[in-house]
Amino acid sequence: MLDGKNIIGYDRTQRGSVTFRTINPVLNKENDTLFYEASEEEVEQAVSLAQKAARFYSETTHGDRAAFLKAIADEIMALGEDLIEIYCKESGLPEGRAKGERSRTVNQLKLCAELLDEGSFVEASIDTAMPDREPNPRVDLRKMMVPLGPVAVFGASNFPLAYSSAGGDTASALAAGCPVIVKGHPMHAGTGSMVSSAIISAAKKSGMPEGVFSHLNSKGHAVGEALVKHSQIKAVGFTGSHGGGRALFNMAAEREEPIPVFAEMGSVNPVVFLPEILKKEKEKWAKTLAGSVTLGSGQFCTNPGIMMGIKGSELEQFAEILTDEILNISPSSMLHPDIAGKYEEGKKMMHSQKGTAVVAEWKEKTEPNVGRQAILKVSASEFMENPKLHQEVFGPFSLLVECLNIEDLERSVALLEGQLTASIIGTSDELRGYDFLIGLLRDRVGRLIFNGVPTGVEVCASMHHGGPYPATTDSRFTAVGHDAIKRWLRPVCYQNCPDELLPVALQNANPLQLLRRVDGALTQSKI
Amino acid sequence: MLDGKNIIGYDRTQRGSVTFRTINPVLNKENDTLFYEASEEEVEQAVSLAQKAARFYSETTHGDRAAFLKAIADEIMALGEDLIEIYCKESGLPEGRAKGERSRTVNQLKLCAELLDEGSFVEASIDTAMPDREPNPRVDLRKMMVPLGPVAVFGASNFPLAYSSAGGDTASALAAGCPVIVKGHPMHAGTGSMVSSAIISAAKKSGMPEGVFSHLNSKGHAVGEALVKHSQIKAVGFTGSHGGGRALFNMAAEREEPIPVFAEMGSVNPVVFLPEILKKEKEKWAKTLAGSVTLGSGQFCTNPGIMMGIKGSELEQFAEILTDEILNISPSSMLHPDIAGKYEEGKKMMHSQKGTAVVAEWKEKTEPNVGRQAILKVSASEFMENPKLHQEVFGPFSLLVECLNIEDLERSVALLEGQLTASIIGTSDELRGYDFLIGLLRDRVGRLIFNGVPTGVEVCASMHHGGPYPATTDSRFTAVGHDAIKRWLRPVCYQNCPDELLPVALQNANPLQLLRRVDGALTQSKI
Structure with missing residues (x-):
């Protein structure tokens, strides 16, 4: 075929005269065609x-x-x-x-x-x-x-x-x-x-x-x-x-x-943890994040590439559970040797940045082209100084940014570039206290998620999969x-066009039974 | 003040430290401030x-x-x-x-x-x-x-x-x-x-x-x-x-x-005359066009800068009446000496193009900065060969393109750049026979006008004042x-947001009484 x-x-x-073949990354060899x-x-x-x-x-x-x-x-x-x-x-x-x-x-x-x-x-x-x-x-x-x-x-x-x-x-x-x-x-x-x-x-x-x-x-x-x-x-x-x-x-x-x-x-889709939620639900969120980071070997534009929280024992415990959870997941093949190679380079780049430390990292040897998950951490002050830490590492990778306090967290968020999504994780009570932070996040994203991870994009009328530059080149779509x-559309206006020459959508009889705005009111009626 | x-x-x-004054073009002198x-x-x-x-x-x-x-x-x-x-x-x-x-x-x-x-x-x-x-x-x-x-x-x-x-x-x-x-x-x-x-x-x-x-x-x-x-x-x-x-x-x-x-x-807003209408209504359209070309000294982005018709006695008679009508209108001051100067240059440029001839031109001396109307004509074959003839001359100017037949006219239209508007003038009967031409025009404009001139832009929901490049840089708005x-807007999606943290427009109670799309249906109801 x-x-x-x-x-x-x-x-x-x-x-x-130029030809090429595709590659089976699992077998690490070329396909036939x-x-x-x-x-x-x-x-x-x-x-x-x-x-x-x-x-x-x-x-x-x-x-x-x-x-x-x-x-x-x-x-x-x-x-x-x-x-x-x-x-x-x-x-x-x-x-x-x-x-x-x-x-x-x-x-x-x-x-x-x-x-x-x-x-x-x-x-x-x-x-x-x-x-x-x-x-x-x-x-x-x-x-x-x-x-x-x-x-x-x-x-x-x-x-x-x-x-x-x-x-x-x-x-x-x-x-x-x-x-x-x-x-x-x-x-x-x-x-x-x-x-x-x-x-x-x-x-x-x-x-x-x-x-x-x-x-x-x-x-x-x-x-x-x-x-x-x-x-x-x-x-x-x-x-x-x-x-x-x-x-x-x-x-x-x-x-x-x-x-x-x-x-x-693409996007790093920051996930922001408020303080109270981690006291109550750190297991749940560690497990959820471990799954989201590694889903599809992390090869989604909605992969949560940055997590942010307030430094302290709760965040430490969260990180420990996250480590257990993510190392319990078997790494899987990436899409292509080039992508696997770039992923390894990306991790290496992150390791080499000042102030980063390992939270969890899959070290065992694997088959070729397998994307081995890694979570690194860094302080908010380093994060704010170093734009490289804001970059996406395409694959099962995430960077945990430890903030000293909420102001530190807000300042870190304010430095984020445009994103497809951001998530904010908090108890119902505490979410009410973070108007300013929520506003900062909203201004930087196409989709703002409450108590959820960015992976999983519903195909529906109310979805917006876009966001301010550099997440996309046009945040309006x-x-x-x-x-x-x-x-793929633009408007055209017909002035004084005879009815029979109009596109059917605009004809008096409304043969398509469209809901139309007629003299200011929405109606399916004929004219 | x-x-x-x-x-x-x-x-x-x-x-x-840089300063400037505005100019009164009627008095041709600087204003005070x-x-x-x-x-x-x-x-x-x-x-x-x-x-x-x-x-x-x-x-x-x-x-x-x-x-x-x-x-x-x-x-x-x-x-x-x-x-x-x-x-x-x-x-x-x-x-x-x-x-x-x-x-x-x-x-x-x-x-x-x-x-x-x-x-x-x-x-x-x-x-x-x-x-x-x-x-x-x-x-x-x-x-x-x-x-x-x-x-x-x-x-x-x-x-x-x-x-x-x-x-x-x-x-x-x-x-x-x-x-x-x-x-x-x-x-x-x-x-x-x-x-x-x-x-x-x-x-x-x-x-x-x-x-x-x-x-x-x-x-x-x-x-x-x-x-x-x-x-x-x-x-x-x-x-x-x-x-x-x-x-x-x-x-x-x-x-x-x-x-x-x-x-x-801006735009040249072509006005296309079909053959039958000129047999019946040449006086009406000559008068209408004379008014449209000179309105506001031609200083509108919707000024009809090009007219097209089929060469022959009807078009000649139309041109003669147009000449009378347009020379009956007293020319008026342009906005600024620079604009008046550029208008004179633009006319001169058109005069110097191969094959152009005068239909009507106000020659009498006027006060400074007055925009003296001019209609030139040219054959469609020259028009198709010379992109300069497609340019806008900002002011009370229009170029009449004489086409040998409908195919010649269609070819001329096909070479037009994006426009804010185009007009097609024809009897109800003959308009029905020009699907292809109407399609060509529609693909090049933001507003397609039947039996009307482009000047006069209604401010309403169904107006589209835009058009394909170079009329605008974004035909979609x-x-x-x-x-x-x-x-000036972009969409943002809120996922699982607690009701009280949502913008009021999206809250369950619908306090703004907006018509909203809820689970696919438009409704003003609460959720």
Whole structure:
């Protein structure tokens, strides 16, 4: 089934001469399939097809796009065990995770289909004409969201399904009416390619225009760069490192026509312990944190990379229990030798920083590419002086920051950069006394968690998976949940447009039965 | 009343040595007041105060902020004739326009107060906990919009009131909960300063924190640059030239923490005539266009700078009537000698382009700084080859593009850059036959107008005053109407937050009586 080719519209091509293979990190050896890096010509062809498809695709009905997304979900499920097998071979992640992530991926597609059926994402707003208004009559104005145009999506290393070929970015962009070109992540090119084939099958069966989706293989930077700089690409979705995300953002900002880049670049997701809670629930929180830090070998953007508390016997006891708990968990394979290597470097960097000491560290030898968990600690004063201690170490690592008192803790929090999340752990009584701290945290995050850990991101309307820079390049948008679709839309206003020429969402008869804002009031009524 | 000082919080200062005066373009001489360019220190102080005010101000109630905005409106009206007088002295615009713009400014402030009272701009969304859900319980998630932080607003040259100190950007940013620092436009420093004093009076009377608003004088680039590059400034509003807007955008994108720049940079607002309408209504449209091109001496971002039609006797007759109509209108003063000078240069540039010819041009001598209207024409083939012909000439100028046939017209439209608006003028019957053309136009604009001219921008919920680059730097946001507030907000999600610690907008009891999305359904009910 895997041919290693690029998928350019309905074609499968291999025009370039650069090739690569994926790696099985558990076996520490290459997988079989040879993948062909997309050539300049192939990039150009994919964009040209997407651009041609854009007009037709932007005008498909919500129903047609919903059917397309559901067909993608069906085609992914129809890949069956083959998909699970290649997923595990390319990521080192266990079968359970593979199946869980497949469910999430399929559910995201179905959620986007539901959004289309419900339709309120078009934000239909109508102000009817007032021809007799004095001193000037009011014209008829009707506004709705329309798709931005072809979108480039960069597959994420740590979610071979849910943030790759048919992941959250693709599902929401296709729902919005934007053609998508995926630059597959090289670490799981096979998984990505297989899912992309499923999208193509679904597109054909659903009568979608050729070019509505393409998949490009790429291990280097050239393909991604060509996509982001291409004048016909109108937005970019990315999940990955700070360096990668910022580079794409810069390229997009330097274009003749700048375009939005939605880069989700990770976070240290600080978890702040208030004093009282540790007196009462240190076992519970030590166990919970040990699980959260090591979940998926720590390879989540919501991994709790920093913990903060008030120095003293309670925090010491917490650290002791945390040590027991975390060393009770068997370390597991990381996604790729490069990621495992970088993790080891990151730990080494943290060890070498002034004032850090080990709380818990897995020392025993393991198979290659296994991510051995570690908790280090440091004083708040060192933390405040040394920006390196604020950096993310991607993997099962966390840094415990010991503060002398609440003021010390507040000062440390005030120095934190933008984060996807922060957690505050306290008793109901004590939480009430920390308005100022809660405000400081809120100003730095996209999601503020009370008495919970950051891992586990619910896909729903009220989720915000984003946050101030450098967590993302645009704090105003989310990569998860219903509102992820907002990234690919812009408003257009129709003035005095004859009813039959309006998009159906704005027509008097309201054939889509949308909830619309009409002369200021939300209503599903006709006009 | 005018002291020429900077307004830094509740202080009035003059720390710098650079000074300037405004000019009365009608008299072609300087006005009296000497203005003190803000020094680096003053910029720093204004930002520092804004940053300190941000936390408190972001947590003021909707009611308090609405009262503040209404107080600003009252204080502006209380300035009485003094404001109208300085407005006219600094802009050359007539008293009627001054009063009309004052009304609009005051109405925008009141509209923002209404938005606060109504409250739905916070987009409250609640997904309640499902502790028994299998396989994993669902946590309680609540999301709402929160202010971005201190905003820098650049006063616009062509709207001394409605897009300056207390204009649409300031009103919407203050409503959102963001402190504002205005960099006043040097051409109407007195008008801006007087309105800013009114804002300060209102802030004091409303008990707002010092720093919620500051006003900096500036004729050069240094003050604006310092603001946009300052790490504590979190967003920028700008209305002006392409060069200015793009420069600010680039600075903001190059910051360590990039911030959004909402620059509205003008547009040629093409008006497309279909063949049948000119047979029937050429007098009406010639008269309408003559009025639209010369309105306010053409100094609107919605000025119709390009007209397109099918070459032939009907278009010729239209051009003849247009000539009569437009030469019947007395030309009027432009805003400033610099603007009048640039307008003359722009006309000269158009005259010198290959293939252009005069349709109508006011040749008689006038007072200095008067903008003499001109309509030139050119063939579509020349238009398609020469990007200079696509440029905006800021003033009472329009270029008539003569197309051989509809295909020629479509090709010309396909080459247009992003626009704030486009108009299509046709009979009801013929409009139905131009789906493709309408689609082409829609993809290039923020507002698509049927049988109307682009001037006249209604301030309402369904208005979109924006458009694809280079009309603006961010096609997803509007500078006019209810949704202008969205530019200054980002979502934050609260997970499992105790009810009493939630912002009131998200509390179970729904004390603000907001329409909220609760478990997927819009409701004003308590939880």
